[in-house]
Amino acid sequence: MIALWLAFALLLVPALWLLVLPLRRAGAVARAQSDYEADDRTTRQNVAVYRRRLASLEAARERGEIDAARFDEDRLELERSLLDDASASTRSPLKPAGAGKLLVPLAMVALVVVSVLWYRWEGAEGDLALYRIQQQVMADPEASLPELIGRLETQAARQPDNPNVWRSLFPLYRDSGRVSEADRALTRLLDLEGRTPWLLAELAQLRYFAAGRELTPDVQALVDEALAADPGQPTVLGMLGIEAFESADYETAIDRWRRAIAGMDNPEAAEALRQGIRAAQRRMGQTPDASGAPGVRVRVSLAPELVGRLDADTAVFVVARDMAGELPPLAVVRTTLGELPTTLTLDDGDAMAPGARLSAVEDVRLVVRASASGQAEPHPGDLMGRLEGVAVGEADGEPEPLVIDRVVE
Known part of the structure; x- marks a missing residue:
């Protein structure tokens, strides 16, 4: 668990650095903002506009287009507009670059505390403890089943x-x-x-x-x-x-x-x-090979050149599939290499899915595979054989020969 918490601490370092980074840049940002405000052209532009409009009013008065009273009224309106624009552009003074810096360590502490509490609530610390116990018991040659049960019972008391x-x-x-x-x-x-x-x-x-x-x-x-x-x-x-x-x-x-x-x-x-x-x-007085249901009788054997390639207890799967390959396996029977050669009967009792049975088809493809891993999926090194177009019918005649004669690459 120490390694886990160290990993969490390493993951938190970038997050804490991101919290500190804005504070480190605050001085440069404050200086840039001050320079911008000192070089603000808005007020100068407003004054220039005021002067152009005032010049226009004076020219109109000289041409006799407006009288003195109208001139004084429009000039007063221009001055009020300039005053309003100047008031709107007034900014509050910038705060010092270090203002609020105490919030950063508080945010860092809050981030760490919340992260730890969230993991305690939503994390899989208990499952990791179970895994560690199981690995320790498996690695200990003197460990026993009662010891494993006892340690798991301790965990059950801690995390019921x-x-x-x-x-x-x-x-x-x-x-x-x-x-x-x-x-x-x-x-x-x-x-x-x-x-x-x-x-x-x-x-x-x-x-x-x-x-x-x-x-x-x-x-x-x-x-x-x-x-x-x-x-x-x-x-x-x-x-x-x-x-x-x-x-x-x-x-x-x-x-x-x-x-x-x-x-x-x-x-x-x-x-x-x-x-x-x-x-x-x-x-019921029947024999397994004469159950009354349609099936396939097959004689499974191993090619002489492959004898000894896998252990005798290697699992052997005999699978019957429809010729089009559109349905799940119609029948699956399991034996071992040590029992070969042997005669097997596949019928509806060996079905793997309710809607996929041997009695529903007329011909099947038979595949036999010796699985070194013991799994149903093929892997390199497995041994296999195939037989195409085997008729499904009364399973009481001569068995069909199915030979394991190749190696899965």
């Missing part, structure tokens, strides 16, 4: 209104089995950030498992509130799928899990739900 503190504590409490503390962290987050669907879903899931996978009235109320705000909330749909599965309502479980997968951006969680779908299909 910072949602990032509770957002950091919640998963640590949950993964440590401290359900009551995790519940308290989520409840505090709801108070600070409002009753957003994902927070309601996390709290409903936490209380559902804490109650022994029972849909209590409290959990049901949270579920209803979350689905009213977001009917496709994946966490809630995944939990409701578990509830339906354990009640032997396998069709409902499959439907809810497929809807949950469509809204998920976590490949591992999506794969877990796909495994649940396959288990539900087996309970």
Whole structure:
């Protein structure tokens, strides 16, 4: 934090210099103004105009165009006009160049105080403290999870209104089995950030498992509130799928899990739900490859010349896309290099978006990619393969060969 405040001080130096700069130039400005006023030509011009008009009046009197009374009257009017112009051009004396200089240090102090108070109110000092704690714990080989939780709890006591503190504590409490503390962290987050669907879903899931996978009235109320705000909330749909599965309502479980997968951006969680779908299909007397929905059966393998290029646990993504490339991925399945060669079936259960399913098209383009980074986006060094124009139909025939045979440049 010392470095941060030093940086703030360096940023304030130019601002303070701008406050002092006018005072440093005040003497030169005062001298220039005095010279200008001393060389003011307005009065001389007014006198010259007066004399020309007076000469005109005298010439008119000599020609007999006006009498003496009219001459005296017009001359008096000229003199009054000259007097008025002279009075209007009179300026108050200039103040000394150093007048008001005490306001400058007061303004400088006010600038510093206001800046510090504004940062205290609107800045992210608390978040920086959280980041520093996390970095310190990660850099310490002897640090432990309880130590990190303890230090974050200290920050929660210091800054109870910072949602990032509770957002950091919640998963640590949950993964440590401290359900009551995790519940308290989520409840505090709801108070600070409002009753957003994902927070309601996390709290409903936490209380559902804490109650022994029972849909209590409290959990049901949270579920209803979350689905009213977001009917496709994946966490809630995944939990409701578990509830339906354990009640032997396998069709409902499959439907809810497929809807949950469509809204998920976590490949591992999506794969877990796909495994649940396959288990539900087996309970219904079906096999995962004969679910009744149109699909594609594919045999994924690695070209011999690329063997050993990446580790066996490298993630492999098999993606089906429409031929025109206008829709989101129609199906995505994940495996690893160590499991190749393997036969996979892609169907509507592997869809990533509600409006983009394999059953909606007749032919697809298959792309397989071994991702060294584990991310869905391609990166140089990844391995990939492609297969064009694969027909979508009953996924019970011979699998289509899909070979990883090139390197992403």
